[in-house]
Each structure stands twice: as C-alpha cells, then as structure tokens.
Amino acid sequence: MALNSKLHKVTSRETDIEGEEFQISEQSFEVVLLIISLVTKGPNSKPMGKASRDKRDIYYRKAKEEGWRARSAFKLLQIDEEFNIFEGVKRVVDLCAAPGSWSQVLSRKVYLPVKLSPDSKESDLPLIVAIDLQPMAPIEGVIQVQGDITNARTAETVIRHFDGGKADLVVCDGAPDVTGLHDMDEFVQSQLILAALTIVTHILKTGGKFIAKIFRGKDTSLLYCQLKLFFTEVTFAKPKSSRNSSIEAFVVCENYSPPEGFNQKDLHRLLEKIGSPSGADDLDCSSGWLEGPNKVYIPFLACGDLNGYDSDRSYPLPKSADGSYQSLDPVQPPIAPPYKRALEMKKASSHGLQGLEKLSLDP
Structure with a gap:
C-alpha cells in the first residue's frame, strides 16, 4: 500500500539508505513506528487489565479508593510524616502540578483543616497556587496558573x-518522560530541578522549604x-510508596538562606561555579573532586x-460477596495530557493500517 503518498507533510526527517537520500514526514515516521509495534506484538496482544494492575500496585489501588488522582x-504524605513539612504553612506553590495529586494533598492537609475550623476567618485561609503548562480539573482551595x-x-x-508575600513551601513532582538511559534521565531531571530553583529564588521566603523529585545517579x-548553597538543610528521601526498583527519590530542602548579596x-x-575546578574550593562538588577529605x-x-x-509487592484483591472484584476507575484522568497524541495513535493502531492512515490525514 502506498501509505506515504496519502500523508500530508508537516515536518521532515532525512535519512540516508544505501547512498539514497529519503525524506519522511513526522506523522509518517510515527505511523512507521506503530506498524513496527503491531508486527512485533502481534494482532492478538492485549494490554494488562485493570484488575492486574490493582493487584501488582497497591498504591495505585489505594489512591483510587481514597480519592487521590494519582x-x-x-x-508527599510520607515525606510529611518524616519531615512535618506542612507545619505553620500558609502559602504553598505546587510546580508541575497536573494532574493534581500533590495539590490534593495540599488542599486536604493545609487548606481544609483551616476552612473547617469553627473559628476560621476568610483572611486566615491558606493560599495554594498550582502551576503547570497543562490544565487540570479544579481542586478546592487551589488557585491554578497555566x-x-x-x-x-x-x-x-x-x-x-x-x-505581595512569598511562599512558605514550594513542592515539585515534575519529571520528563524517561528514556531508560539512567545517565540521560538523571541529567534532564537535574536540569528541571534547577529550573524549579530559578522560580524558587523569586517566590520562596527566607526560612522556607522546597521539595522536589530527583533521579539518583553519579552526579547526585x-x-x-x-x-x-541555598538551604541549610538538604536531605534525600525515599518514600515507601516509591518503588525500590526506581531511581526516583526526593530532595527535602529546609531553611532557605541564599548567599549574602545574592542576585x-x-x-x-x-x-556553574559550584561544579567547576576553577571555582572556589569550598563550593566545588564536581565528581573529580569528591575523593579523600573533599568527599561529600x-x-x-x-x-x-x-x-x-x-510498593514492589503484589497484594490479593478484595472480593465482594459473590467472589468477584470490581476495579475502580481513576479519580480524575488528566484533561489534556501531553501524551494525548500517542493515545490516539495507539487506539487507531487497533484498527490496523486503515485506522493509522485515517489518523494521519486528520488535521
């Protein structure tokens, strides 16, 4: 089938095969990848069912049962158990917030206890701001900024x-799509944290706290x-709900104290100076300088x-009186996830080449 002749060109990819130069559109390239996936998996392959995931991921199941979006x-709840991060907090910012599970925690742990207090006033209510490039469904007490x-x-x-005030606490559970190449994933995640630190230096008050996801690696x-350099206390933490097989962890930064005269x-x-051998010795933490007395x-x-x-163990599913198990739907799926296009193509792939061709022709 002359599939490529029916696909409109959007962005071009160039390749060289046996001395011949070819061009393929971005959408054609996606279709080719899906065709390869279909051939590899076979037409009868099926995704893992809801009940199976409920069994092998206890926290996924508990999240649906307790009304959490993820x-x-x-x-975040387990980090709070260890560090008591919500104590005295009146202003909070949730970076990379969508679909909103951490904003839910902030609402339930910071906002609602004050709102439901019989002595509370409107002026006493904590302020929670959630920021993300993607929109998310509303949460009580949370101001959304896209x-x-x-x-x-x-x-x-x-x-x-x-x-005009500043935040007592800033949290960030954002992460890029992982590639499986740990060094690459760790580097990209560290850059995201430093991007978050950029806004933190503008919106966090002196003495405030910053919590962010990290990927453990050689440059940790x-x-x-x-x-x-900016916080007097920095601790890496691994919540029980984070799989042991994952390189994910979280950094808990307490008592924001930027250097004197910091701009x-x-x-x-x-x-950049911190990781450079030409920088000040007391700031140098680059890999080559972490031996002997300089080791951190x-x-x-x-x-x-x-x-x-x-989180790495499977648990039996609770059965109803008739011996069956009813899997719950997610509390609130993302409104406009960045992987929406991938889901559309996956759905189209179930209809074979005709479905892929039709999707590729859609504007």
Missing part, C-alpha cells in the same frame, strides 16, 4: 496571588552541593511506615 499523593515555571511572569503571578552529589540574575553563573556524604532517609505496604 499514587504519587502517598509520596504557565511556564521558567518564565519571570509566572513568578510575578504567584506573588500577586499572595498579595553535585546537585546536593548546588542546593546546599537572582546571577543564579546560573553561581551554579549525602543524608538519605526512608520515609513512611516500614511495616506498611510494599
């Missing part, structure tokens, strides 16, 4: 919502030193009840 809510965390205007918007010590415009220059030992804690659920 299992990641338990990670914007880029690296944009100065986003920081200005947050300050306006706080009536460099990230530790970069954050230690936000100098942030990236200062961070990073505090690392396990969070959550050690006798609680094991």
Whole structure:
C-alpha cells in the first residue's frame, strides 16, 4: 500500500539508505513506528487489565479508593510524616502540578483543616497556587496558573496571588518522560530541578522549604552541593510508596538562606561555579573532586511506615460477596495530557493500517 503518498507533510526527517537520500514526514515516521509495534506484538496482544494492575500496585489501588488522582499523593504524605513539612504553612506553590495529586494533598492537609475550623476567618485561609503548562480539573482551595515555571511572569503571578508575600513551601513532582538511559534521565531531571530553583529564588521566603523529585545517579552529589548553597538543610528521601526498583527519590530542602548579596540574575553563573575546578574550593562538588577529605556524604532517609505496604509487592484483591472484584476507575484522568497524541495513535493502531492512515490525514 502506498501509505506515504496519502500523508500530508508537516515536518521532515532525512535519512540516508544505501547512498539514497529519503525524506519522511513526522506523522509518517510515527505511523512507521506503530506498524513496527503491531508486527512485533502481534494482532492478538492485549494490554494488562485493570484488575492486574490493582493487584501488582497497591498504591495505585489505594489512591483510587481514597480519592487521590494519582499514587504519587502517598509520596508527599510520607515525606510529611518524616519531615512535618506542612507545619505553620500558609502559602504553598505546587510546580508541575497536573494532574493534581500533590495539590490534593495540599488542599486536604493545609487548606481544609483551616476552612473547617469553627473559628476560621476568610483572611486566615491558606493560599495554594498550582502551576503547570497543562490544565487540570479544579481542586478546592487551589488557585491554578497555566504557565511556564521558567518564565519571570509566572513568578510575578504567584506573588500577586499572595498579595505581595512569598511562599512558605514550594513542592515539585515534575519529571520528563524517561528514556531508560539512567545517565540521560538523571541529567534532564537535574536540569528541571534547577529550573524549579530559578522560580524558587523569586517566590520562596527566607526560612522556607522546597521539595522536589530527583533521579539518583553519579552526579547526585553535585546537585546536593548546588542546593546546599541555598538551604541549610538538604536531605534525600525515599518514600515507601516509591518503588525500590526506581531511581526516583526526593530532595527535602529546609531553611532557605541564599548567599549574602545574592542576585537572582546571577543564579546560573553561581551554579556553574559550584561544579567547576576553577571555582572556589569550598563550593566545588564536581565528581573529580569528591575523593579523600573533599568527599561529600549525602543524608538519605526512608520515609513512611516500614511495616506498611510494599510498593514492589503484589497484594490479593478484595472480593465482594459473590467472589468477584470490581476495579475502580481513576479519580480524575488528566484533561489534556501531553501524551494525548500517542493515545490516539495507539487506539487507531487497533484498527490496523486503515485506522493509522485515517489518523494521519486528520488535521
């Protein structure tokens, strides 16, 4: 079938095969990948069912039962159990918030207890601002800002919502799509954290806290030193709900204390200096300088009840009276996920080449 002749050109990819140069559109390239996937998996292959995932992922099941939008809510709850991060918090910012499970935790742990208190006043209500490029369904007590965390205007918007004040706590559960190449994933994630740190230096008050997801790797010590420059206490934590097989962990930064005379415009220059052998010795944390007396030992804690659920273990499914199990739907699927296009193509692939061809012709 002359499939490519019916596909309109959007963006071109060039390749060289046996001395001949070919061009293929971005959409054609996606279709080719899906065709390969179909051939590899076979026409009768089926995705793992809901009940199977409920059995092998206890926190996914519990999230649906307790009304959380994602299992990641338990990670923030377990971090709070260890560090008591919500104590005295009146203003909070959730970076990379969608689909909103961490914002839900903030609403339930920070906003609702004050709202439901019989002595509370409107002026006493905590302020929670959630920021993401993608929209998300509303959450009580959460102000949504759809914007880029690296944009100065986003920081200005947050300050306006706080009536000129600054946040007591900033959390960030954002992460890029993982490639499976751990060094690459760790590097990209560390850059995301430093991007979050950029807005943190504008919106976090002195003495405030910053919580962010990290990927553990060989340059973790460099990230530790970069954050230690701005916070007196920096601890890496692994919640019980985070799988042991995952390189994911979280950094808990307490007591925001930027260097004397610090200017936000100098942030990236200062961070580059930390990892450079030509920089000041007391700031140097690059891999080659972490031997002998210069070696950095990073505090690392396990969070959550050690006798609680094991995220790497399968648990029996609760049965109803008739012996059946009814899997619950997710509480709130993402409104406009970045992988929407991939889902559409996966659905079209179930109809074979005709479905893929039709999807490729859609504007």
